[in-house]
Amino acid sequence: MSEAPLLLVQDLKKTFVAHRGWPIPKRTEVRALDGVSFEVGRGEVLGVVGESGCGKSTVARVALRLQPSDGGSVTFDGADVHMASRREMRAMRRRMQMIFQDPASSLDGRQRIIDALGEPLRVHGIARGAAVRPAVERLLDEVGLPRTALDRYPHEFSGGQRQRIGIARALSLSPDLIFADEPVSALDVSVQAQILMLLERLRRDRGLAFVFISHDLGVVRHFCDRVVVMYLGRVVESGPTAQVFAEPLHPYTRLLKESSPEPDPTRTITMNFQEGEPPSPVSPPTGCHFHPRCRLATERCRTERPALRDLSPGRTVSCHLA
């Protein structure tokens, strides 16, 4: 990439500390992010995939500085997000927005849609007084909701419509980058497709960049240019989406792909009994985090952490054997 990326995440670390147990509380550390790096270009859609506890949601929260980091850096359009002053942060937040999985819980149940969508406009001084209403109406048009929605409350809408409201709110400040955390996983397939088409259109029309967090490989394959695969707080593989899913390099990516069911009875998923539970981020295995579940693991995998290295143009993998 010749020009500087819009978002650059370098060696990002985040550790959560909990004191649990009785009568003597034990200190437990959860390394949610253990040196995560990636970049997102202007107008690019980056997918982040992985299973529960891999740190994919934490990446979004720390990158947006909703939570402090414990190391590493996040650079947005040349400026360091975690070093920014309050004023700089406010200007930056306007350009980085977020969409959540469950819009019902991120909308205030007692706030009408006009207020929910008008508030950011007022706060950032984009529109005030009589100008708010037409601005909000334009947003509703853009996400395909009727203008009559303005004076209604969140509970009057279906899940898909509520997600449209969440998207309209993220768009209200004309951001350059949107973090979307599992935006379609709570929706039925037919509605999910509607929302994906909407995001696709917005991306084209507005030149938006996305960090699209999902556990659904099909959705990521459809929507994302590049993908980052995470496992227990680390990036294990990244590259152009079609290439990564057609030819996964990391054994974990392969396992994810083989476990994702396809609507085709001739291509059934690999169902194998793996004994025991997958390791938790509380006490991750030594060496390569994936080695206890890996069929190819060698002695080196048990002791030495594999570095994320470039394998071919645009493709990186963190595996001793790839």
Add this chain to the structure above:
Amino acid sequence: MTDADIALRVEGLNTQIHVGSDWHDVVRDVSFSIRPRETLALVGESGCGKSMTALSVMGLLPPKVARIGAGRIVVDGIDLVAADEATRENMRGDRLGMIFQEPMTSLNPVLPIGFQVGEALMRHRGLSRRQARQKARELLELVRVPAAAERLDAYPHQFSGGMRQRVMIALALACSPKVLIADEPTTALDVTIQAQVLALIADLQEKEGLAVLLITHNLGVVASVADRVIVMYGGDVVESAPVGAFFARPTHPYSEALLAAMPRVDSDGGLEPIPGQVPTLTAMPKGCRFATRCALRTDACAELPPLAPVGGDPEHVARCWVRRDS
């Protein structure tokens, strides 16, 4: 097919729920039967009636707001609809086992796992506490919970999501039921864990000769584990077919649209969303309930089409005026 080959037979099931001052049909004229070792998948989106069908079969409909209006549900020669509550209770957990989407909400958080798994055996088989504990350990081993003996005294919150679902399966299978009803059993799980749990169910099904009624919205899961598929929309069965025939020739416009709306890992094909949304219960169209969203709609659709064979295959039926064999 004689009754002896059938583990569960549902005939003309009609289930209603109370909205406002009226009863509305949420399941209309649903019929199917499942043989031992067979998996029947009920597929559809929220509100299509698939879970209400499962709850009707289990006799777990919430009283006062839901009721079975008509139909027969036959297990072991006993019609559960006509039977009294005592009979139904004896069948539930004994002949019929059920697992749910979120095991955490169906397990009791303050009782140890071993007791919960063994409870059905004390209730239905008259086992003593000690015998039940022994059997519970065997069951946990059967569902491959590691270190089963030590975990008998553990509580649900000490288990991961996948392990909790295994415990639920052990609980459902405690009395060796003939029929297992699985309502979105893997929806809350990660894909690799989903694959483990589906493999476990398939394995136990083979060993125990279970008939499985699988409720799911995921057509990928259907393709992987089901023998036959029933697609529901707005409470109606719109298509029913062996799994191979269904994916080779999805015939009802809704089945077709559902497949076209699903993003796939193995291809870049474009998505085609289904326009609009499912009509609310009180505003269901008179005839074909999919008509309001259907591109093939004709005047005939104002009247409900019957389930008729398609593609000359008597096993493959669909409820559509336009697509039926003429």
